[in-house]
Amino acid sequence: MIKLNRMTYIPGEKVILRSIKEEDHPYLWKLIYGEQEPEWKKWDAPYYPLEPHTLESYRSYERARIERLPENEPDSRLIIEVDDVIIGTVSYYWEHKPSLWLEVGIGIYRPEYWSGGYGTEALSLWITHLFQQLPLARVGLTTWSRNQRMMRVAEKLGMKLEGRMRKCRIYEGKHYDSIRMGILREEWEA
Secondary structure (H helix, E strand, O other): OEEEOOEEEEEOOOOEEEOOOHHHHHHHHHHHHOOOOOHHHHOOOOOOOOOOOOHHHHHHHHHHHHHHOOOOOOOOEEEEEEOOEEEEEEEEEEEEHHHOEEEEEEEEOOHHHOOOOHHHHHHHHHHHHHHHHOOOOEEEEEEEOOOHHHHHHHHHOOOEEEEEEEEEEEEOOEEEEEEEEEEEHHHHHO
16 A cells, blocks of 8 residues: 555455545546436445436535545545556545444446456455554444445455344335444454
């Protein structure tokens, strides 16, 4: 991991995680907001609407996100890149910061990169980075029962099912479970 002026660069075998640059904003905006009903959103919490952004409001959002980051914390969102192509992002958020309860997320916006091991490697690099940068005892991930791919990725990385809230998500008229998974530092380091 190389960190220069708050710029992060984490190389893997298939993917690179790196800081978002100003020149990435138009491309990311198009990936996330460029379609009315993007395929990726059908799997990434589709029960929450995708808040619309113009390119300028998205740029403002990204600038504000960086400005809000405390100096002693790693960037909360990085690009996933494969062969110089941006395919998605990894992120984290504080569920409860005083107890260091952190949750990770991943979005691969280009379906042609699904089921190719890119997400698994990206999430593995991301979790390693967060355990190295923060005094965390645990990293969590929340998904829903229809997103079997996300649950398999979490299991491959050693995450355990920690909670299942039954039938609390409704999508296209059907009920789904909310799934909480997590891994402890000592499990990750083993």
